Ligand SMILES: NC(=O)C1=CN([C@@H]2O[C@H](COP(=O)(O)OP(=O)(O)OC[C@H]3O[C@@H](n4cnc5c(N)ncnc54)[C@H](OP(=O)(O)O)[C@@H]3O)[C@@H](O)[C@H]2O)C=CC1
């Protein structure tokens with residue numbers, strides 16, 4: 001397979017290169033830039049000497065059309081304009097940004113504050129939450145790869161919502177992310193001296209992933225939910241841990257919740273149901289495509305605590321994107337992604 005990556009110099013792009021380099025079906029990877037045409041990639045990223053010694057190329061439709069797959073890992077608002085002319089032209093398009101995730105353009109414009117992609121293209125795009133949309137992903141020409149937080153939240157909540165084991169009307173989701181979630185562009189909010197030794201909340205009740213999570217709960221679990229969702233910045237590089245709270249439906253036990261999760265993901269290689277709280281943490285998934293899930297019921301309040309853990313750059317971005325590509329090309333989902341978490 002011949003692969004093109006737009007936004008290769010960003011964190012998502014670098015992770016795509018890391019995994020695709022070891023992917024047995026990939027014969028060639030071309031890297032594209034909007035700002036550094038001609039720069040030898042490995043001269044910018046020394047860890048890729050002898051691995052990516054090729055020049056960054058100018059984004060060009062003629063060139064992009066010739067690939068089997070084009071991954072776009074660019075800030076929101078870029079691919080809504082860049083990709084429409086390429087849809088149906090040949091390459092499978094896998095977009096890591098939020099530009100094609102929301103089916104309602106008005107909702108995108110409200111939450112992202114940018115102009116939405118054309119409606120006909122949004123309609124053609126397939127939401128790439130692999131475990132829940134495998135069949136559609138298989139036939140998609142444009143995949144909207146899920147956001148990092150929604151991946152952790154949805155994988156952990158959808159089975160329980162779909163089976164009506166928890167109450168969707170009082171969902172509270174408290175999520176935390178490492179700083180790489182904010183991308184590679186330096187800013188005040190991600191400055192080392194201001195995030196180190198600190199823990200903060202951001203985008204209170206206004207996070208752009210709120211409509212994405214609500215849309216997917218309706219789409220995959222068939223229930224309407226208006227969620228409370230808040231995000232926090234943790235002074236670490238990688239990882240997302242989302243803790244959700246929901247009332248348990250009358251008569252439902254913790255054992256049933258665990259069994260529901262285990263049954264749902266029995267045949268899915270990247271989702272692990274954890275029952276020992278000591279085995280849960282961002283370092284248990286770091287660098288890997290795993291999503292670890294734990295559920296406990298508080299018998300005093302009859303509320304469930306549901307935890308989802310991922311590496312935001314892998315299962316939350318590049319890893320899930322490659323998992324989707326594997327599905328599209330009838331390859332085992334683990335191809336190129338079969339790596340053990342770093343742990344330390
Ligand atoms: N970081 C994360 O954990 C996750 C990120 N995402 C989403 O994935 C996308 C990429 O994220 P991330 O890699 O972190 O972002 P980065 O900011 O690290 O990188 C984005 C890259 O996009 C390129 N770019 C910037 N402007 C343009 C433009 N106008 N046209 C084309 N390319 C452009 C830049 O490369 P160059 O200057 O060389 O063109 C830049 O390196 C974002 O939409 C993000 O929201 C999704 C899930 C998780």
Ligand SMILES: CC(=O)N[C@@H](CCC(=O)OP(=O)(O)O)C(=O)O
Pocket residue numbers: 076096097098147148149177178179180181182183208209231233
């Ligand atoms: C830590 C941090 O800042 N994380 C980012 C996640 C970026 C992302 O995945 O957003 P898209 O929907 O644009 O893809 C955030 O909370 O906005």
